[in-house]
Amino acid sequence: MVVTRFAPSPTGYLHIGGLRTALFSYLWARKNGGKFVLRIEDTDKARNSEEATEAILKAFEWLGLEADGEITYQSKRDDIYAKYIKQLLDEGKAYKCYMSKEELAELREKQMANKERTKYDGRYRDFTGTPPEGVEPVIRIKAPLSGEIVVEDGVKGRISFQAEDILDDFVIARADGSPTYNFVVAVDDALMGINEVIRGDDHLSNTPKQIVVYEALGFEIPNFYHVPMIHNSAGKKLSKRDGATDVMAYKEMGYTPQALLNFLVRLGWSHGDQEIFSMEEMIALFNPKDINKSASIYNTEKLDWLNAHYIKNTPNAELAEMLTEYGVMLTSHDKKEILLDALKERAKTLKELATQVEEIVTTPTSYDAKAVKKAFKGNAIEVLNTFGAKLSATDELHLPVDYHTVMESVVNEMEIGFGKIGQPLRVALLGKLSGPGLDIVMAVIGKEETMLRVANAITSQSVTSSV
RNA sequence: GGCCCCGUCGUCUAGCGGUUAGGAUCCAUGGUUUUCAUCCAUGUUACAGGAGUUCGAUUCUCCUCGGGGUCACCA
Numbered sequence: 001m002v003v004t005r006f007a008p009s010p011t012g013y014l015h016i017g018g019l020r021t022a023l024f025s026y027l028w029a030r031k032n033g034g035k036f037v038l039r040i041e042d043t044d045k046a047r048n049s050e051e052a053t054e055a056i057l058k059a060f061e062w063l064g065l066e067a068d069g070e071i072t073y074q075s076k077r078d079d080i081y082a083k084y085i086k087q088l089l090d091e092g093k094a095y096k097c098y099m100s101k102e103e104l105a106e107l108r109e110k111q112m113a114n115k116e117r118t119k120y121d122g123r124y125r126d127f128t129g130t131p132p133e134g135v136e137p138v139i140r141i142k143a144p145l146s147g148e149i150v151v152e153d154g155v156k157g158r159i160s161f162q163a164e165d166i167l168d169d170f171v172i173a174r175a176d177g178s179p180t181y182n183f184v185v186a187v188d189d190a191l192m193g194i195n196e197v198i199r200g201d202d203h204l205s206n207t208p209k210q211i212v213v214y215e216a217l218g219f220e221i222p223n224f225y226h227v228p229m230i231h232n233s234a235g236k237k238l239s240k241r242d243g244a245t246d247v248m249a250y251k252e253m254g255y256t257p258q259a260l261l262n263f264l265v266r267l268g269w270s271h272g273d274q275e276i277f278s279m280e281e282m283i284a285l286f287n288p289k290d291i292n293k294s295a296s297i298y299n300t301e302k303l304d305w306l307n308a309h310y311i312k313n314t315p316n317a318e319l320a321e322m323l324t325e326y327g328v329m330l331t332s333h334d335k336k337e338i339l340l341d342a343l344k345e346r347a348k349t350l351k352e353l354a355t356q357v358e359e360i361v362t363t364p365t366s367y368d369a370k371a372v373k374k375a376f377k378g379n380a381i382e383v384l385n386t387f388g389a390k391l392s393a394t395d396e397l398h399l400p401v402d403y404h405t406v407m408e409s410v411v412n413e414m415e416i417g418f419g420k421i422g423q424p425l426r427v428a429l430l431g432k433l434s435g436p437g438l439d440i441v442m443a444v445i446g447k448e449e450t451m452l453r454v455a456n457a458i459t460s461q462s463v464t465s466s467v
Numbered sequence: 468g469g470c471c472c473c474g475u476c477g478u479c480u481a482g483c484g485g486u487u488a489g490g491a492u493c494c495a496u497g498g499u500u501u502u503c504a505u506c507c508a509u510g511u512u513a514c515a516g517g518a519g520u521u522c523g524a525u526u527c528u529c530c531u532c533g534g535g536g537u538c539a540c541c542a
Contacts, residue, residue: 009542044541101540117469118538138540156472165470166538174540181542205471205537228473228535235534263479266491270480273490292480294473295535302479302492312505346504407501422501434503 002034005194006067007185009041010052014059015245016298017200017230017238020264024227025198026065027265027286034196038067039188042075043178059247063257064279072192074184081179084187084217085139085172093216094172096137097124119168139173141183141216149208154225155291156201161208170209182206186213194222198288201226202237225288228268228295238298254326254349256314259307266302268292276309308348316340319353326354335444338400342436360441363453364431367460371433375423381461383421384428386410388454397447400439407439428457 004025008018029036038060042048060067088094097120099107108118125142144163151159161167172183179187185206189197204226214221230238238245250260262277269292271277271285311319316337320330330336339357347353387410391397394406410421426433429441429450442450 007542011542041542047541104540112468115468159471161470171540176540178540180540185542200536201472202536206542226472231535233478237536266479268479273481275479275491292473296480297478299478299492305492308505343504345506411501418501420501426502432503436502436504438501 002029002032002196003037003193004029004034004196004198005037005039005189005192007039007041007188007199008056009044009047010049010056011044011047012052012055012240013246013248014056015238015240015247016264017245019059019063019247019260020230020267021199021227022060022065023261023264024225024269024286024288024291025196027282028196028198028288029068030283031286035068036066037069037072037192037194039072039192040074041181041184042073043181043184045075048075055248062248062251063261072188074188077184077188078178080191081173081184081187082177085179085183088141088172088216089139092142094139094141095124095127095169096131097140097169097171098127098131098135098137099124100135117165120170122169125169136175138171138175140169141172141212143167143169143209143212149211151204151207151211151224153204154223154288155228156204156226156293159204163208166205166208167212172213182209183213186210186219187217189222190214190217190219195220196225196288197222198225198227201228225291227288227291228293230267231295231297233297233299235297242298244300251325252351254351254353255303255307256310256322256350259303259310262306262310263300263303267296267298276306304348311344311347311350311353314344316344319344319350322350323354323357326351328354328357330357338440339444342440346436356435359430360435360444363449363456364429366431367427367457368432371427371431374433375427376457376461378420380420380424381458383410383414383416384424384454384458386414387421387425388451388458391447391451391454394447398443400437400443402439403442403450404439424457425454429453 006018006022006025008014014022026036028034040053040056042053085094089096099120104120107121111118120140124140131137144167147163149161149163149167151161153159170182171180173179188194189210207224207226211221232238232242240246244250247260258279261279261282265277265282265286266275269286269290271290274281274285277285314322317331319340320333320336323330330339333339339360343353343356343360347356387406390406390410394402397403397406407418407421407425410416411418414420422438423433425438426435429438429445435441445453
């Protein structure tokens with residue numbers, strides 16, 4: 001059975017990069033009928049917060065990514081780590097190192113001065129004497145001094161490291177007894193049965209260390225897939241400082257989960273020329289071996305396009321439901337089908353859609369100056385007057401076509417082009433020159449509101465012209 | 468700096484020894500639309516450079532250059 005995981009450290013919100021690796025892990029587990037588990041890496045008490053954990057879970061919920069089983073918290077597993085540390089100590093695979101932080105710093109400085117690689121010199125590796133007074137020891141693991149460490153990576157291929165280049169006897173437990181990252185990751189992944197590790201390639205250089213732990217403990221080494229980074233426009237690793245990396249900010253901006261997921265799955269992964277993927281298709285088609293080797297630059301142009309695509313293809317009832325999150329109550333509006341059919345073609349985000357709905361439903365209180373200048377000229381006011389009068393005399397105005405008929409009769413009677421009525425009427429109704437079809441707008445707001453807006457426009461013009 | 472990874476249009480990518488180097492997005496132009504948007508059509512733009520292997524390299528190898536990641540008692 002395929003078991004994958006997402007293992008964030010709760011130091012802040014869930015960000016785009018994390019979400020993508022989580023998505024990849026999720027898809028791979030689902031595709032194989034396996035498990036996708038969540039582990040919170042909260043061993044750094046100073047930097048972690050419960051709110052951050054909450055935020056991450058909330059983001060998962062919004063996106064519909066469901067983890068299997070209980071959430072594992074590393075902070076609750078101290079006894080487990082202690083047990084394995086003791087085991088390594090007993091087996092002579094780890095040892096206590098009494099070197100003080102000062103001594104270590106001194107060693108590093110000397111090595112740097114000599115332009116050597118900074119590493120622990122192993123002075124307590126085979127220590128049998130009397131330990132110095134007053135120093136709480138750290139526990140170090142005996143790493144191989146030479147030889148080759150090979151990572152068989154599912155994305156990058158076979159990567160080989162020389163032990164002497166990258167390893168030293170690294171710390172697995174601090175002076176206060178708490179275990180360190182590379183140790184707990186390996187222990188947890190092994191104990192939780194994780195056999196497919198999909199993570200960012202910034203972890204690639206940690207992998208040999210973790211392999212050392214796996215081997216010391218006799219655990220089976222999982223398959224690794226190191227996913228290339230997402231870079232910012234400057235070409236650097238995407239970080240929280242780059243802005244707009246909080247997943248939940250995308251909800252606020254009006255992106256749909258579908259669009260965001262579809263956008264992210266195509267960053268570093270592809271399936272031929274296909275751009276649009278439903279969740280079902282992602283699950284069916286995803287395979288980590290098809291992940292790209294090179295980093296990609298984060299750029300949301302395509303996200304906008306995808307979001308617009310999904311909005312256009314969402315049923316109106318669902319759209320009305322989603323809009324309630326943005327303060328637009330449309331679920332019981334009797335013309336919502338007509339309105340949303342017209343508007344969803346022109347919105348890039350749900351937030352935009354919400355704004356556009358508002359702009360139609362509320363009576364304009366001001367008119368765009370440029371639009372006024374362009375539209376209210378010639379006999380525009382006369383046209384509006386004629387239209388208003390005709391409207392007033394017409395009953396049974398319900399559908400767009402009913403209003404269109406009235407407009408048509410004005411055009412015919414006055415022997416003008418459609419633009420001659422369209423432009424002033426558009427400004428009267430919406431306060432500006434762009435927007436959906438006027439017959440649709442009028443059908444949505446109704447006869448009474450239409451007449452009010454027309455009258456308002458006429459009044460506004462007579463006032464300005466008399467001044 | 469050591470180690471490791473990467474290098475096809477501005478961006479996301481297809482390609483897996485022989486292609487007019489394909490798609491998407493963006494941008495531009497035209498069409499549709501009373502407007503804007505949508506939609507449709509058309510167009511501009513890419514194999515980092517140099518050797519080698521080969522009848523033939525975007526594709527394989529090496530070098531150079533460029534970019535990135537990582538080097539903690541952080542995760």
